[in-house]
Amino acid sequence: MVNLWRIEIMPAPGQVDHEGDRLARDAEEMGLAGPWSLRARRGFLVEGNLSESDAQRIGDEVLRDPVVEVARVCPVDGTSDPHEPGAVVHVFPRPGVTDPEAESASVLLREVGFDVANVRTIRTYLVEGPTDSLTSLVNRLLANDAVEQAVVGPLNLDHLGQGDRYAFRRVEVPIRGLGDDALMAISRSGQLSLSLAEMRTIQAHFDAIGREPTDCELETLAQTWSEHCSHKTLKGRISFDGRTIDNLLKETIFGATMKLKSDWLVSVFSDNAGVVRFDDEHDVCFKVETHNHPSAIDPYGGSNTGLGGVIRDALGTGLGAKPIANTDVFCVAAPDLDPSCVPPGVLHPRRILKGVVAGVRDYGNRMGIPTVNGALAVDPGYLSNPLVFCGTVGVLPRGMATKRVEPGDRIVAMGGRTGRDGIHGATFSSAELTAHSETVSGGAVQIGNAITEKMVLDVIVQARDRGLFRSITDCGAGGFSSAVGEMGAELGAEVELSRAPLKYAGLSYTEIWISEAQERMVLAVPPEKWPELQELCRSENVEATDLGEFVDTGRLILRYEGELVGDLSMEFLHEGRPTVVREATWKCPPVESPMAPHPYNYTNELISILGHWDVCSKEWIVRQYDHEVQARTVVKPLVGVGDEGPGDASIVLPVRGSTRGLAIGCGINPRYGKIDPYAMAACVIDEAIRNVVAVGADPERIAILDNFCWGNTERPETLGSLVLAAEACRDVSLAYRTPFISGKDSLNNEYSHEGRSLSIPPTLLISAIGIVPDVRKAVTMDLKGEGNALYLLGKTLPELGGSLWAESKGRTGGAVPDVDLNQAPGIFRSLHQAMQAGLVRSCHDLSEGGLAVALAEMAIAGGLGVRVKLDRSLFEPDWDLPFLILFSESPTRFLIEVAPENTSRLEETLSNGPLTRIGEVVSNPRLVVEGWQDSRVLIDASLQVLRDAWLRPLRW
């Protein structure tokens, strides 16, 4: 007889309920009127041929930890539990949502002899607090409505739903003869995000072939033509204040790389990640992706699958790269924002930050890939539209960076099963968020299972080395439709959709085709290799399925149980999209002076800037990531005497046994972007390069990635700012001889509320990898020894526009720092020479907060004091206010610590300067900066005070 039981597991008497305590804290932080007392219990709904005593044994012997937990069997028949005070809230995954722990439980329970049919996880909360806020608590904290179901009160269930079976019905969408309004109505109601021009083109195409499209064909076109997949804006035609740009990407970023022709580039802008040569036997690849809109709705799931997706980009690069490092960058509004300022439908920034950190943590740590570099950028413009960037570096043997598909190759799907999760992710990420996004787009949230992906990784590396496949790509946005469509673009493909393994019954052929269920890869497998690949998959418990064949017909044929449901020409699919023509314009905002009343002493200014979200210690984030798994990380994200200094970049060893390293760093600055997108782009490229050069990367061997996150580029001024940023990328890339190797754009980062559209600040993330010839010469930023000399390398100009100084004074305008394209490359080169010669004891780049912040960070990291005397020669004759030199954010500057015996050699090596000796390292733990006039003290603070200010904001 089949019964359903709920087995509840709770801390044993005397054990702390961490989860309950954490939630109670979170509730108060979110401004939910309390006081709250919460008890959290995990649990399982177990269905099978089980008596109550079986269920109790399952709890006691299998599901609980016998030392610190107790288990009990609870009713699910609607009766309430008299022993529990307060409200009871149950939360469990919606039917069809991936529930990996439940899957594991059902396998294990069967293995140890219980007759179990189905299992689902459930969390139960006992809540004491104000009843009228309970609903808010449930919706905002305990359950995520996109993927979970919450029941307040007793649970009344008689079985676990499994979804209904699917009855095949071929669906046509009549579009021939429709007018413009009707076409757009179809695009909107189907969440296709196709423009009118695109709908008309599709209509004309089907008119010409004399039939209506099927739903599946229309979806395939919508996915392939989406902004997310085709980057139609950056590749489209732009009319910019009278000038015509045929293809912005080709004319700027990609064009610069082509012009540079660096002989160490292996594969650029053509695969899932850019590939460069690492040593004689290995290449490395790097890619960074965004996952903004899903993270706005479900921060944990969004960043979790964002990282999972970019890891698959590495797996799907060439014939498969092994991921060796991850990066993550988050842009949010201030985490201490007054909760009443958060618009409806938007999650509080603190909840978003906690969620996205947890998502990256759980995916990266579980995959066993160290998360080694990142950044946090805080700006009010990210309130309704946070940004989440995740990156992965991979390593692959040389000669494995290219792939091809041959007619007759089998189309093999590997990894996770297909479910309804993530339907319309590609078109959703190209649309604006609204207050209703949570309800409209719930299906667009994907659910990750890192262990499945780790198992796929284990198979792919072995299969690659045994030559079992000819081509591979990941299922990302658009699912099978994009993966198969891209792989077969030059040939053709025939797919039998009913063969795809499903998580549960009930998916239509179209849902199977466009599902963005995670952890899936598509491979082109020569038929003679298929049995060996199947055997390998079996031995690793990884599911692999033959979905069809690549064919030399130029057509994409889709069938379900043999019935034709799609027949598209590959040419129309990939080349048929009408060119987008967009208007762009740009007007420089009026330059205001950021000058503000300034004090006599700057200690308090420094303390306040050290506590800015962008500057403060990120230890709370970094320590949650396993940044050392794989034992490759030789310069860690946190450095110095207390393992807490903010390293400029991390270094990993891609090849075990070799001391050749790879430095990983990044640059981002939304404040500059709001004032001057060209200068912003130049500055963040410079910052990314500075960061990797500061730890020892060879400036001649740095490759960079672009990630553009912009607002709605249908507004000409928004597009104009994008054009300027792209042009800066071209100019700096050429001047520095630093090629872009891959990139991604995410447009339409806007949020509509009450008819008003809120756009994010123009945001460009530049991520850099640079080769460190010998990591034993790597340099960290922590001060090393008393008596060492401190030098400032690079020129300081009165550039305070967009600086943290200006922000702290409430000034918004001013000139954004300008990169000196002629001087900067020489500075990077000579600094690298000095490092190679062993002259540099520590080195730190100057970025947000300028000289003052860099000095404080080096001192904190080294546990040593600094005595600085500013020299008149640092200043231009016509400006002599100390705050300009202390807080200017002029780029291409470094602080360098040198042992006394090496100062003359250093001065010689850096003779092209500008180099100024500014002070020395002292044992007294204070930062003291004197001006040039009558030894006036500008800053004087103990390290303790500086450190506290710097640690406080994110000490969560």
Add this chain to the structure above:
Amino acid sequence: MAEPRAIVLRAPGTNCEEETAAAWERAGASVEVWHVGRLIESPAELDAFQILTLPGGFSYGDDLGAGKILATRLGTVLGESLRRFHDRGGLVLGICNGFQVLVRAGLLPGGLGTGGARATLARNDSGRFESRWVRLATRPGVSPFLDDEIGPVIELPVAHGEGRFVTGTRAELDAMERSGQVVLRYADAEGRPTESYPENPNGSPGAVAGVCDPTGRIFGLMPHPERFVDPWHHPRWTRTPGVTGDGLRLFSAAVRALRA
């Protein structure tokens, strides 16, 4: 004796097998990495090895508790060959998730078939996963993994969310301490065992970081010795001349013991 043979067992979700195998190689063992499924199909193959290692990671996703599923499989399917392996002097090392597996399988702290103390690795007191370097006070003498060359204090990284070693009763912990089974303890700057955070990263009572069974041949620890093999693995190598790989010494001691 020639090079000892080490088997590093991986399961779905194991993720430290490569560097663990590399550490054994550096220490002078010959090493093979096996999927647990392969060993389950032919358990007798374990007889060819002298060292069994369960590396770190999230075996089976840590579903149902860290290490739980692999522990259940080790117990039910491999119990007999494990006993044979241990009886003939084989060494067993569990690192992080591998330690969790050994504890859940009952191999630690009591040892095979002796009953002994009940223990678990519970959630960190901090309530979250943390990576950081720790100092460890050593107690050489009982386990072949810690010989006299280990030194009184070593440094290693930890990276876990569930590492608080808890026994059923405090008396059980006291008994383990008396018998010398608590071989690694989180220590403060002066090298004294500590229960205070963050020197003790998870709040383990008695500062327990690593334990062995009464024979010393089964050894489990939360820190990751395979991550400190070369000087540049150390977080402060750029400011501390002359650091050497503390982690490697645990592997080397085991190899020396088997060769003796």
